[in-house]
Amino acid sequence: MGNEHLQWAAAGAAVGVVAGGLGATLCSKLPSTPAGEKRYKWETGPKGKSPNERRALFREFVRSLQDDITTTLGELDGLQNFKEDAWTKENGNGQGRTRVISGGRVFESGGCNWSELYGDRLPPSILKKHPHLNGKRFYATGVSMVIHPRNPHCPTVHLNYRYFEAGDLDSDNMEEDNVWWFGGGMDLTPWILYEEDAELFHQHVKDACDKHGSYVYNSLKRYADDYFLNKHRDEGRGIGGHFFDYMNGNPEKLLYQGENPQEEAHQRKQGWFSPKMTWTDLFAFAKDQGASFLPAYTAIIKRRMNTTETEDQRTWQLYRRGRYVEFNLVHDRGTTFGLQMKGRVESILMSLPALVKWGYMVKAKTAEEKALVEVLEHPRDWLKVEPKL
Template identity: 40%
Template sequence: MITKEEIAAAYQQIQDEICVSLEAADGAARFEEELWEREGGGGGRTRIIQNGSVLEKGGVNFSAVEGKLPDSVKKALKVEQSDFFATGVSIVMHPNHPMVPIIHMNIRYFEMPSSFDEGQPLRWFGGGIDLTPHYVIDEDARYFHQRLKTICDQFNADFYQRFKTWADDYFFIKHRNETRGIGGIFYDRLTATDELSWESIFEFSKALGRSFATTYTELIKRNRFKEFTPEQQEWQYVRRSRYAEFNLVYDAGTKFGLETNGRIESILMSLPPTAKWIYNHEPQSGSEEERTISLLKKNINWI
């Protein structure tokens, strides 16, 4: 059986690989690392990159924490046990260029060790990756979703469509009636079945993690040298505000981190460095901004 130590070690390696690739892609900034310990058990490695040539602010964080779940989290997870272990890598990148998209990825593993003694172990993998363009560029959207489908198809023919629909539903800003971006894939509580072993799920998690660097590097290369106007930068700040709204109101990872006494700086590293809330902001009719808003909907087939 795959152990939590093996999973955590693999996630740490993936964090290392992604940081090296992003530093090379940016060409100027370097990650700053802070090692931290969690009161109650475990800790992590927070790595932040700031003020780069294209990466204005981003984080590639690893954590492996354990302890007792608060009653509110037990209720949300619908579990009876209190002991838990959770490990994962969480990434958010905010570029300084309005044509380069925001990107998020998370791969994670959760288990309740006490349940192993009771014969019905509670353990699962979760994760996801989604793209939030300030301006939707169709070619980039197709490239991003095709990359995800290729990875999913290596493990299960149903994964891509199932997890894409899940992402559309999850990354949805209800009070705005719009998706956070163009979606991606999202999954949770993925467990072994007769058709899918724990080893296969773990390999899928690692494959998704290792796809991040090449996927995002390509999107940076395509767009980082395009010219843009002050008005387009302003729109970027407006779109960042929507991203912040989702993470503070709906994001399950943010809520889990706060309710399990996680490190606040690591949890909120997903917020952009600058965002704007302009009262009753409406894009001009026929503009690229209006077109982007029109594409922030569920169930768009990009490939």
């Protein structure tokens, strides 16, 4: 989800909200909980927590994650640090911290943003599907990051975690009065394919997923492959990672997970909801995923940042960055929502690389280039994990 700075992705990816009757056709396909797995029990929210306390918990998590990322990557770069632009909406209904890095030794450009928004009216894209939310307030908060390293041997990376509510924001009855969900994910976009880097990245993702069930990684890995897809080229943006959206943990009120409810990833994703999950369970999952990012990505960058590059490799990187831009401007939910909501354009578009090239009918020529395109066109099971469905 390319930029999903919460202008918003948080709400942005949100725009599908509840699916009405879409889930009914899939109920018969839900798998049973694997033997020995935890079976969750539905709750409307963390016991003893007020609405403001729930929002504060997620706000603290994403702000701390932003701090950890910008401090660690700034130290790794060694030349440039992230510069902060703190902002507050004029009407008092939003605030954020946009942090960007540019011209670094390792990181050519990138940003890591935190924001939260309150609103009195949802955009037409939501109200068209859910007119019952007309006149209802919404709240969204999250962190979004995209980093573009200079060296073509170092992959670009994206991360986003967010929380959204719409309805009666002062109600303690989240199930009856509010629509709420968690969303997020992270994915890796290499320009030169190193299979060991892809495996390392996916292993960290899987380790975090496994804390919440052995069936989780396969579900969310395939959902990432489906979401981070340049549909007009039938080509992945990168080699994936994990992705989840509209997660409120209640299988009796299924939320629409993808554009096609019959797609494999959607059905696998629904399988995760077979054991009911609580607000607290989903919050813990988001935190575990966020904590898995830095160990994976910094290890890859340290491996590759001093690798000698050729002029042809740099040119290939710039052409491939063009495909990254295509996804963010054409398919990314957060970008679309942010522009609809008249968000901070500079923050919304910080996901775009500083330098990029387009060319007519540019094709992979070398074995190195063809190896990358092959895995983008045919997503690979990097860990060779038997799927559970």
